Amino acid sequence: MNNALSDTYDDRxxxxxxxxxxxxxxxxxxxxxxxxxPGVFFDAPDIELDYDIAVVCMSGGKDSLAALKYLLDRxxxxxxxxxxxxxxxxxxxxxxxxDWPFIDDYCVKLAESLNMPLYFSWLKHGFKGEMLKxxxxxxSHMVGTPDGIVELTRDAAKEATRRKxxxxxxxLQTRWCSSxxxxxxxxxxxxxxxxxxxxxxxxxxxxxxxESSNRAKYNQLExxxxxxxxxxxxxxxxxxVDAWRPVLHLSxxxxxxxxxxxxxxxxxxxxxxxxxxxxxxxxxNGDRIWATIAHYWPxxxxxxxxxEEEFGTAISRNGKTVIERAPWTLMMSWRFARQVAMSTSCQxxxxxxxxxxxxxxxxxxxxxxxxxPPILPFGAGFxxxxxxxxxxxxTPFGAGVISNQACSPSRLDV
Ligand code: SF4
Numbered sequence: 384m385n386n387a388l389s390d391t392y393d394d395r396x397x398x399x400x401x402x403x404x405x406x407x408x409x410x411x412x413x414x415x416x417x418x419x420x421p422g423v424f425f426d427a428p429d430i431e432l433d434y435d436i437a438v439v440c441m442s443g444g445k446d447s448l449a450a451l452k453y454l455l456d457r458x459x460x461x462x463x464x465x466x467x468x469x470x471x472x473x474x475x476x477x478x479x480x481x482d483w484p485f486i487d488d489y490c491v492k493l494a495e496s497l498n499m500p501l502y503f504s505w506l507k508h509g510f511k512g513e514m515l516k517x518x519x520x521x522x523s524h525m526v527g528t529p530d531g532i533v534e535l536t537r538d539a540a541k542e543a544t545r546r547k548x549x550x551x552x553x554x555l556q557t558r559w560c561s562s563x564x565x566x567x568x569x570x571x572x573x574x575x576x577x578x579x580x581x582x583x584x585x586x587x588x589x590x591x592x593x594e595s596s597n598r599a600k601y602n603q604l605e606x607x608x609x610x611x612x613x614x615x616x617x618x619x620x621x622x623x624v625d626a627w628r629p630v631l632h633l634s635x636x637x638x639x640x641x642x643x644x645x646x647x648x649x650x651x652x653x654x655x656x657x658x659x660x661x662x663x664x665x666x667x668n669g670d671r672i673w674a675t676i677a678h679y680w681p682x683x684x685x686x687x688x689x690x691e692e693e694f695g696t697a698i699s700r701n702g703k704t705v706i707e708r709a710p711w712t713l714m715m716s717w718r719f720a721r722q723v724a725m726s727t728s729c730q731x732x733x734x735x736x737x738x739x740x741x742x743x744x745x746x747x748x749x750x751x752x753x754x755x756p757p758i759l760p761f762g763a764g765f766x767x768x769x770x771x772x773x774x775x776x777x778t779p780f781g782a783g784v785i786s787n788q789a790c791s792p793s794r795l796d797v
Pocket of ligand 1: 662664667
């Protein structure tokens, strides 16, 4: 137990017990010992895993991978885990608008590697469809189930207009992409499936408190919004669903270490120098990232910028379009350019624009119970330097992921 957790344990268990002994009280005399909100725990790094099913929301980024590993490390049977991936751009358009083109297929290959079922779900027409909503209802939710894709219409929704990008805010109403494209879709995916009725379900996500002041306040364990058994004494569809954020308390370094221990290669966005693997054109991208995108993927930055002009509202609160924020593209993207130049992997560079995830061996997940990692192909020692500046010196970041004896892992000094 780390210091922070042990302090919390002292505050909540040891000290109250000592106080009760001091005053000669029994636990039953202390009403305040009952939690104010049953099932809600601010800190719950270790819980009893007596669940029938664990749904792991798998974005393909390091934190959701770590959340999955955390669950497996605590002995939850892999056979009762399923991975859910929300398609930010939907499946209707041929081209990606926000997300990396290969990330969906990365999740497919990952699930195959782990021998776990993977279900896609999405808002029909994705991010762009929702953004262009004009005096109309939101599109249907599309939910992958063991019996195929189910389309759930939104007949009860009110007609409304968006015609602007989500804004950089903690509020999910303003930053509508997270709620409309992920949270609502995930919620609907639970409630529309009879197979979760009379089951105890663990809904696992990979947020970390370190990421933002808003996430710092998250509870680690609480009833999920789809839970019915704690909302009603006699629910029509009894469903016990807990939302668990197993890596909420972990640092970024600890997460990378978990991936190292698991010997799993970081997804391509990290290998290309990004700090996150969520949407390629995420609304939270800084100017330097936009400069990089404008330089290497000009069509992606142009598409975003044109909509900002059309809407008269930019992503940034300073009113500048993403192209205006990236005027010195070549100069500003020098770090990325240097990484690319120093990289030894043509495959990773090719992958960045390719929809099918082709770096099969690079997923390199040690199959469960398998001690030795797969041998990776030439070039697998390619950079693993995302966020290096925030890692402790000497942390073998990526070293565990790199198990190819034939090439020497490189660490880039950026
Ligand atoms: S990664 Fe960024 S753009 Fe994509 S859904 Fe999340 S906040 Fe929105």
